[in-house]
Amino acid sequence: MTDIIITQHLTKSYKNFKAVDDITLHIRKGSIYGFLGPNGAGKSTTMKMLLGLTAPTKGNFMIDNMTFPADRVNILKKIGSFIESPSFYPNLTGRENLDIIRRILELPASSVDEALDLVGLSEFGNRLAKKYSLGMKQRLGLASALIGEPPILILDEPTNGLDPSGIHEIRNLIKSLPKRYDCTILISSHMLSEIELIADDIGILNHGKLLYEGSLEDLRNSARKAGFEADNLEEMFLTMIDKDNALRKQRAKL
Template identity: 70%
Template sequence: MNNRNIIETMDLTKSYGDFTAVSHLNLHIRRGSVYGFLGPNGAGKSTTMKMFLGLTSPTEGTFHIEHKTYPKDRISILKDIGSFIEAPAFYGNLTGEENLEIIRRILGLPKSAVDDALELVGLTEHRRKLARRYSLGMKQRLGLAGALIGHPPILILDEPTNGLDPVGIHEIRTLVRSLPEKYDCTVLVSSHLLPEVELMADDIGILNHGQLLFEGPLQELEGYAENAGFPTCNLEETFLAMIDADNQERRKC
């Protein structure tokens, strides 16, 4: 494993019967970076993230996280990761603070960790409000606080800005962008808001039908797109053109 990478996958594959959700995936996620993981619905992004978290097992291949190998080091890997996958689940009859307190105790963190996480996501004034009375945007923030608590070295965030208004989206993007420098962590983030990803990510991985179309720094994507005849004015147009071209190639097969 290359020391500059904190996560690497080797032919990582996940099949469900005749359907292959992730196919021979080789990712290289640089330590201390924000890695934007992109793809249309059903491309395999969430499945890949769930494999990293041990929520589903690979059919083939494996991965290394911080020099630990799945499945041998599964429990040790989980201790290094804070995650936010799909819609976060909470105890609705407990306050936001109480929900985070459960996570804090499980992880054996100091009591100050809850206060810190609430402040990071802007929920301090709503800490004693029942979680079932949180708006969708507040629930997203609480889920993000649960991922950030204790400042884990790796964060896996799946659509962290769902349900947020433009101000909230800007705040979360600014927060994610600041995390590598502030807490010496690496962030793998999936989002459909490509203009936001363009503003926060160092590197990009583009997935379609479970296969990696591109991986590398944002500036390299522009050169790749130009050589391939794709638009280069912004990430969204480049992404849509790449997905469309790949889909057309698949229809010919």
């Protein structure tokens, strides 16, 4: 399986603070890549760099053999994205909000109904966006990422605000997408149990540094060899983060 997204020494600094610190990622075509880390670890900043929303301080990346920034426009045509809390025109309906995106992307009119149906919003398409619940806004944001069936999806916390039933439904949808549409998904989430159920590969960030990248099974094997808890992703994640934080404290004292 070839890599469709590759970053090399990607770094984002703000004065003396490094939000993303020299990370190199390899995201395989057709895979679901779970991007994990505590709040402030650099996940959203990395995703924003891949979308051209903020410029790297150092390093570079390629998406589908295209380089940034030279091929920025062509890269963005291949990506559907959901970053943080999506914003919409409150006095337009969900359908009208999606239709704006459809027109920009020059997609057929039918793509709006298809996207609404995918995320379970068909019956609420004509409701004003300002009257949507938080969970419905999350679904509308996901619909805006899925419209036109892009080959790459970058999803930042897509199940925030959903009830358990909605989380289950969206998780199953995301899990099905690579086979249904031959797409690749980079997804971040604080719900590690959900990522464990859908991800092929895992990347773990802490303080902007990549602590681990590889398959979930390789992570389990590495945890066992190191004498760590390997029964579930959450325990492995917390152990890895705690160890890295302890090492940082030790280095700071030297």
